[in-house]
Amino acid sequence: MANRYRNSLVEPAPVRWLLIGVTLLFLGVFLLLPLIIVFVQALSHGADVFFGAFADSDTKAAIRLTLLTAAIAVPLNTVFGVAAAWAIAKFEFRGKTFLSALIDLPFSVSPVIAGMLFVLLFGAQGWFGAWLSAHDIKIVFALPGIVLATVFVTFPFVARELIPLMQAQGTEEEQAALTLGAGGWRMFWHVTMPNIRWGLLYGVLLCNARAMGEFGAVSVLSGHIRGLTNTMPLQIELLYNDPGAYSAAFAVASLLALLGFVTLALKNFLEWRHGDELAALRGK
Amino acid sequence: MDISIRNLGKNYGNVTALRDIRLDIASGELIALLGASGSGKTTLLRAIAGLESIDDGSIRFGDIDATRLSVQERRVGFVFQHYALFKHMNVLDNVTFGLRVRKRSTRPRSAEIRRRGLELLDLVQLKGLEERFPTQLSGGQRQRVALARALAIEPRVLLLDEPFGALDAKVRKELRAWLRQLHDEIGYTTIFVTHDESEAHELADRVVTMADGRIEEAGAAN
Numbered sequence: 001m002a003n004r005y006r007n008s009l010v011e012p013a014p015v016r017w018l019l020i021g022v023t024l025l026f027l028g029v030f031l032l033l034p035l036i037i038v039f040v041q042a043l044s045h046g047a048d049v050f051f052g053a054f055a056d057s058d059t060k061a062a063i064r065l066t067l068l069t070a071a072i073a074v075p076l077n078t079v080f081g082v083a084a085a086w087a088i089a090k091f092e093f094r095g096k097t098f099l100s101a102l103i104d105l106p107f108s109v110s111p112v113i114a115g116m117l118f119v120l121l122f123g124a125q126g127w128f129g130a131w132l133s134a135h136d137i138k139i140v141f142a143l144p145g146i147v148l149a150t151v152f153v154t155f156p157f158v159a160r161e162l163i164p165l166m167q168a169q170g171t172e173e174e175q176a177a178l179t180l181g182a183g184g185w186r187m188f189w190h191v192t193m194p195n196i197r198w199g200l201l202y203g204v205l206l207c208n209a210r211a212m213g214e215f216g217a218v219s220v221l222s223g224h225i226r227g228l229t230n231t232m233p234l235q236i237e238l239l240y241n242d243p244g245a246y247s248a249a250f251a252v253a254s255l256l257a258l259l260g261f262v263t264l265a266l267k268n269f270l271e272w273r274h275g276d277e278l279a280a281l282r283g284k
Numbered sequence: 285m286d287i288s289i290r291n292l293g294k295n296y297g298n299v300t301a302l303r304d305i306r307l308d309i310a311s312g313e314l315i316a317l318l319g320a321s322g323s324g325k326t327t328l329l330r331a332i333a334g335l336e337s338i339d340d341g342s343i344r345f346g347d348i349d350a351t352r353l354s355v356q357e358r359r360v361g362f363v364f365q366h367y368a369l370f371k372h373m374n375v376l377d378n379v380t381f382g383l384r385v386r387k388r389s390t391r392p393r394s395a396e397i398r399r400r401g402l403e404l405l406d407l408v409q410l411k412g413l414e415e416r417f418p419t420q421l422s423g424g425q426r427q428r429v430a431l432a433r434a435l436a437i438e439p440r441v442l443l444l445d446e447p448f449g450a451l452d453a454k455v456r457k458e459l460r461a462w463l464r465q466l467h468d469e470i471g472y473t474t475i476f477v478t479h480d481e482s483e484a485h486e487l488a489d490r491v492v493t494m495a496d497g498r499i500e501e502a503g504a505a506n
Contacts, residue, residue, distance in 0.1 A: 172368035175335055176430075178355040179362040180382035180437055190385070194372040 038257045042250040053239075053251035058227045062235035063255070068143070069218075069231060070211040073150040077207050080151075081158025082200070086192075088159075089166030090174070103159045106152055114152050115220025118145060141223030146231065149217035154210045161203030162196055169195055198274050202267060209263040213256055232256060285346045285440045285473050286311040287332070292341035294331060301327045303497045305341065314467050314474045315503075316488035318481060324497040325477045329443050332475065333360045345440045361434030361472070365446040367426040369418040375429050376401045376414035382437035404432040407466075424455040431463075435472075444476035448483070460487055 011019075043050055053059060084103055088096060106114065121127050122139040132139060139145045173195070177187040193200075215233040222229040230238060232252060239249035292305035302324050309315055317325040330336040332343060334355035342351045350358050370378050377384075380401040383392060392400070405411055408428040418426055427447060434442060447463075448456040464487055467474055478484050484491045490503040 172364055172366060173370055176362065176364060176368040176370075176433075177381070177385075179333060179335070179360055180385065180433065181356045181359065182381075182385040183356065186385050190381075191370055194370075 035257050035260070038250055038253050041247065042254040044250075045247045049247050050251045053245075053248035056248070058230065059235055059239075059248070059252060061227045062230045062232050062252075065143075065146070065230065066212050066232040069146055069150050070208055072147050073154060073211045074204060074208050076147075076151055077155050077211075078158050078200070078204055080155060081162060081203060081207075082196075084159045085162035085166050086188075088163055089169075090171050100163075103156055103163075106155050111149075111153055111214065111216030112220055115149050115217035118148055118152075118217075118221055122148075140221055141225065141229060143229070145221040146218050146229065149221045150211050150214050153214050153217050154207045157207040157210060158200065158203035161199050161206070165196055165199040166192075198270060202270060205263050205267055205270075209259060212259055287441060287473060287475075288344045289332070290342050292328070292331065292338055292343065294327060294336065294338050294340075300497050302331065302338075305499055307492065307499060307502065309473060309475065311346075311473055312471045314464075314487065314489045315476070316484035316491045317475060317477045317494060318479070318484040318491050319494035320479060322496075323494040325479075325494045326445055327497075328494070329445055329475060329477050332441070333362050333443050334358045335362070359437060359440050361437060361439030361442045363427070363430045363434050363442070363444040363447050365449045367418070367423075367430045367450075369426055369429055369433075371418055373417075374414065375405065375410065375416050375418070375421070378418070378429055379404055379414075379432045379436055381433060400436065401432075404436055405429075407435075407470075408432045409462075422455075423451045424459055427451065427459065431466075435470075439472065442472045442474040444474065446477050446479070449478075456483075463487065 010016075054063075084099065087093070088100055088103075119126060119140055122132060122145065123129055124133065124140070126132075126140075137144075139148065173191050174187055177191045182190065213233055214231075215237070218231055219234060219237075222231065222234060224230060224234060224238070226238070232255070236249050236252050236256070239245040239252065242249075287307070287309040289305055289307040292302055293300070294302040305328060317328060319325045327336060331338050334350075334353065334357075338351070342349065344350060345358070370381065373381070376398070380397050383397045383400065391397075402411075402414060405414055408431055410425060410428055410432070413421070413425070418429070421429065427450075431444075431447075448459050451459065460483060476487070488503075491501075492499055492503050493501040
């Protein structure tokens with residue numbers, strides 16, 4: 001008799017456990033295990049070897065380059081992302097769907113193709129190649145190229161986080177601000193920004209993690225010059241392919257893995273602390 | 285401030301939203317724009333505010349030709365159906381926003397801004413709620429904050445877009461009476477949009493009926 005009134009919207013316990021179990025197993029094997037192995041391998045020869053890996057000058061240069069690249073690419077993409085999200089969420093204009101599709105382009109294009117695109121444009125035999133070498137500007141095999149590749153690949157993160165948020169919030173608050181006498185910039189800074197700040201931070205975190213970890217596009221553009229144009233992911237590949245530096249590769253890789261964990265932790269912390277505000281700002 | 289509108293026209297592509305609108309509103313009048321959805325009443329209100337552009341015609345506030353003025357320059361007080369309060373600011377900051385974004389040269393001192401804000405809150409009977417946030421208020425309270433916010437800039441004209449549409453019947457009746465009383469007290473030229481005929485006749489000095497982008501009846505004084 002008690003079974004008759006079981007809530008039919010809840011799966012029976014065995015189904016629930018099966019689904020949760022499969023998910024955990026999948027995530028565990030494909031996500032968690034590799035990350036743990038990275039740390040295990042990194043420390044397998046002891047702390048000395050671990051810290052020794054970071055004493056190498058080429059590795060230090062690679063870490064600096066990654067940090068510099070992210071320091072340029074992330075702010076750029078933040079500004080572009082906000083601008084693009086603003087245009088799409090607040091205005092009607094011809095070509096809006098096209099712009100929307102364009103924003104998603106970096107996600108659908110293989111990073112290697114993205115890298116080759118820039119080589120085609122700016123390489124020595126590229127469309128602008130002659131002009132660039134005439135003016136002694138190096139893009140390919142130098143920092144500008146690496147930054148370009150990174151900006152391209154990580155562009156969607158901020159925009160995609162902001163677009164649905166800004167669409168849900170609508171334009172009424174901004175209109176109200178205008179009627180009260182606020183100019184465009186004040187309206188943006190005092191009304192729009194505070195409403196999107198957590199979504200923006202979210203997007204920036206993801207953009208940063210990806211910017212630091214980008215391999216494919218940067219690999220095509222960097223030229224792999226040790227100590228000069230190797231970012232961390234490229235340096236890791238280099239070390240990994242060198243039989244004598246196997247552990248060093250994992251040591252450096254563990255840094256990137258750590259970055260991944262920190263990003264996730266921050267993201268979850270944001271959700272936990274400001275989840276209510278995030279939901280409220282979405283217009284509920 | 286009296287308002288005069290001549291030959292106002294607005295199109296959205298092929299659709300004519302407003303046709304050859306001619307309207308005169310005397311200073312201090314409380315006018316209702318009454319009509320069904322699609323009659324153009326909200327478009328007209330927003331055009332007066334400058335939130336919509338117009339294709340033909342002119343709008344004057346007193347001696348000033350407002351047709352080419354930006355939203356900010358027109359200094360209209362606008363109250364939205366869904367309040368449009370700034371969610372992340374408390375009530376006092378909402379109300380004083382219009383004063384705080386003024387240029388240095390015309391901005392009152394902070395103490396004066398605060399005083400005016402509190403005074404307005406008192407006027408709309410929300411004394412003591414200045415530290416609250418919009419999400420902590422009821423619909424009726426939010427709309428009164430929105431009204432105080434619009435009044436803070438000492439607007440040339442007060443425009444209300446179905447101000448009680450999002451509220452339940454009882455609150456609607458209360459606020460109607462309260463708005464009429466407030467208008468009698470402070471006397472701003474006011475235009476409000478509604479689709480509710482009884483509300484229009486109860487509140488307004490004059491009811492202007494619209495249909496199909498045109499004014500059907502400019503209304504006689506109540």
